[in-house]
Each structure stands twice: as structure tokens, then as C-alpha cells.
Amino acid sequence: xxxxxxxxxxxxxxxxxxxxxxxxxxxxxxxxxxxxxxxxxxxxxxxxxxxxxxxxxxxxxxxxxxxxxxxxxxxxxxxxxxxxxxxxxxxx
Numbered sequence: 001x002x003x004x005x006x007x008x009x010x011x012x013x014x015x016x017x018x019x020x021x022x023x024x025x026x027x028x029x030x031x032x033x034x035x036x037x038x039x040x041x042x043x044x045x046x047x048x049x050x051x052x053x054x055x056x057x058x059x060x061x062x063x064x065x066x067x068x069x070x071x072x073x074x075x076x077x078x079x080x081x082x083x084x085x086x087x088x089x090x091x092x
Contacts, residue, residue, distance in 0.1 A: 010069075020069055021091070022060045029070070030078030035059040035090075036066050039081055055083035059090045 010017060022029055027041040040056040060066060070078075 020073075022058070022066060022070070023073075025056075028078075028081045029074065030080050031062070031067075031070060032059075034062060036062055036070055037080070041081055041083065044085070052085055053083040055081065055086040057086055057088045059088060061090075061092050 010020075017023070022036045022038045024038070025040045026038040028039040030037050030039075036059075038058045038060065040058075042054050042056070044052045044054050
């Protein structure tokens with residue numbers, strides 16, 4: 001559920017919720033010192049009963065706008081969901 005504060009912020013900044021890049025395909029979102037990280041978690045199975053958790057991580061450089069949008073959406077909460085495998089992509 002998107003908060004009213006976030007909707008107001010989007011209107012003030014001229015940003016649509018669909019334009020918030022770090023939310024695209026995100027299962028989880030968290031921050032590091034340099035990045036806002038969007039995780040897309042999926043399960044992989046080899047058909048022999050072995051299941052793995054795969055995290056496709058996209059690292060977005062922190063900007064003032066991204067930080068502001070993140071804080072309005074999530075506050076300071078956010079933790080990495082651990083997985084057995086991961087793929088990383090970096091975006092400026």
C-alpha cells in the first residue's frame with residue numbers, strides 16, 4: 001500500500017510511481033552506504049528435489065531523489081533477503 005505522504009511527494013517531484021526505477025520487479029528493497037538495492041527473488045529447481053533461492057540484485061546509485069523516495073516508502077527499514085545464488089547489475 002502506498003502512503004499518502006509518498007503520493008504527495010511524487011506529485012511535488014513530478015514522479016509517477018511507475019517511474020520509481022528501484023521498485024521495478026522488486027520483491028525486496030534495501031539500502032547500503034552507496035546503493036539502493038532492488039532484489040527480485042525466485043526459486044530454481046533441477047527437477048531432482050533440489051531447490052535454490054536466486055536473488056537478481058540491481059544496485060542503483062544513491063541520489064537525493066532516490067533516497068527521498070526510499071525513505072518515504074520504507075523509512076529506514078530494509079534488510080537483504082539471503083539467497084543461495086545471486087546475480088548483480090549496477091545502474092547509475
